[in-house]
Amino acid sequence: ETGVTQSPTHLIKTRGQQVTLRCSSQSGHNTVSWYQQALGQGPQFIFQYYREEENGRGNFPPRFSGLQFPNYSSELNVNALELDDSALYLCASSLYRNDNEKLFFGSGTQLSVL
């Protein structure tokens, strides 16, 4: 167990809807990163939050947004869902924002968009 928990584990939505995914960081961790993993591909970086501010973003459109709360838990919001958004969404928390920090992933949320 990594101490990183995500909810829900599975979710089914229809195209055009909005979805919120949640992540609870490992105790004391102040940095959270979100990744999208499509079937058969490696995870793709969506964005990172450090002390409640976005600290880096991958090549994802603005309809992907996030929040980090004072207790360092986090949300990923996706608006106007598209079929291609169907994927495993992974959250990872870490203690320091440095280059050698290891990332440990939560169990993920499997999103299906119909």
Place this chain on the structure above:
Amino acid sequence: QKEVEQNSGPLSVPEGAIASLNCTYSDRGSQSFFWYRQYSGKSPELIMFIYSNGDKEDGRFTAQLNKASQYVSLLIRDSQPSDSATYLCAVRFYNQGGKLIFGQGTELSVKP
């Protein structure tokens, strides 16, 4: 050219053999390197990390890094059927914070 490349496999080895998984990356400014194992339907699990040129051993696993050749590999000795999974190579570049760039993964199958 992709930033991190792996052969997708599948790589099939007999039980007890050495499995060799390879990864190349495009940026000489890379800082740190990670190997994750991912079972079907599960999230990636960190199994090895390496920061300096050379070999790093942990049990049956050895990570090898050659920054001049932009090459990192993972050797699994005495492969077991339970090692059957997808192995993801991930690279962090300088000043990229928590951003990891992943390869597409190599599927390993260990046959009894």
